[in-house]
Amino acid sequence: MTVRSILSAIALAFTAYLAARGLLWTEPDTVERGWLIVAALVLYLPVTWLWVFAIGTGTPEQSAEPRATRRVPNWGVALAMLAAVVVPNATFFAVTEAGRTQPFVTWVIGAIGALMTIIMIRRRPIVAWVGMAVLTLSASFWLGPLAAFSLGLVGSLVWVAAAQLVMIALDRTARDADHLAELQQAASAWQASQSGRQRERRIHVQRALQAAGPVLARTIESGGNLRPSDKAAARRAEASLRDELRGTRLLDDGVRAEIDAARRRGAVVNLFDEGGLAGLGASDLDDIRTELASVLSDAVSERLIIRTSPHHEVAVTVVGRSRGEGGSGDDDEVDLWREIRRPR
Template structure:
């Protein structure tokens, strides 16, 4: 496939070759032909070096990235040297009588084309310095009016147009980068929303499975439930709260132990407050197994199960019970802590149950 850069390089090569050929079409006397030819060779070598010398990183990437394709410093120096030397050398070589002939004024377009290449290769200061040298040299040898009439204005316009084009391309590249970032952010947001929607659907399905039968019986009986049905309603409420507040802590064994604790009259609170993000499924399975074992041996009246943001602790299980002397008529802040277990994150030291 023909790339855009290849086409532009071919056009630049053809344009500079045509301008140099104009300098060889002598239709009148030339005082120093060898100097004229040597100057043309210097111009062509410098111009084609600026056109075709691309660093390896730019050549590999096709020069498509913003800021790529910057003209190397050596080529930039040679271009400025050509801008300073060529006008004077050609004016001396063709002689005073031929300085306004086409083969004596070709360098106005030639140096202008070279500075356009320099500008396109992202050396704006060098390009404008070269245009200043061209203007000074041409006006010195042929006069300001003749220099402007013979092509100096066109060279300035070329370089200015190249600068505006480069600025527009850079702006477009920045806008493209910004759009790509916004698209990635939008895609990530959309993916997270889809995941949340799936999680909500799963939770709703679980809620219907847990609470659906109890609600059906409640509606059918008009709210007149037996003691067993009331117990089942409380258990269903607890299961539903567990599914909503701490789904990552639950598996079949943990659910069974939570229900067993509630059936014996314990109040159980399960909260997932963070700290399990990024864990693999086998790590979560290990944490759940330890949680089920802890609940299996628990006899507390109130159980609090919470995930922990601590760097070494995954889950904290706290059990509290009424004092054994029976002075407290119900749960209070004076309840004794009879269970404390910190389940460590995988690979961290554990804290023994108490």
């Protein structure tokens, strides 16, 4: 059984007990209009059980909320107000003045208090307190203020106030739980991002060691007296490390191999990733890298510039430049222009 079903059963039993007290006429001589007492019972029980068991209605935004938090329709509110007015006044009117303090009459004070407590739990505090105000006025009119408070009105008021405090505490607890859940999600996301960055840093360190480790080892062994081939290898290692910093999203094993081949034949290769590939998925990046590797494998330019593009249709631009016929560095000519389209 759920907590809600247990509480509903308790509310059903308690309200049924209060109503049963109204049928135990310990002093029948004081009862002048018994049918009014029965009519009050007939009105009270269905209205109370409606608030106990009714699922209520909610807007589409409230459809995912627990049933206990959904509101009973307005006609349910009207029935509750009708019961708060009719049940006490009809019961007190049905007996003589001497019988108004008898338990089979004063049950209405606890009964309406129980109904308003249920309404408070249903998150209708204004309705509950209006009902208690009506009950207080009715009981004070028929019994007098002191007698009304001494015969159960204080207890009813305490029930309703305690129910409101409990609901406030539950709402605060729910808000705190939601806030803690949000903090936990944020912490998990931060931890995941940190783990990803740590993995990325480890990969970069491994690649740096692979590229620069042999060169550093030979430098130490030779005491800094490197051969021309070793110096060329050191320059390529430096350039590859620069590529890892400037154009990580452009690189995979195929692109790295083609860039290294271009540098070995003497070409100068520069990579610039300025965020043009942001938002692309892994498969799109793989397609772009495959096409980039193909372009680089066919390139014969002396200088290659690879740059991501902010254009909505172009992902990467590859420009190749070579010295002109005069051989002057100031007369570089563009001998390669290739735009890699952004995947749709």
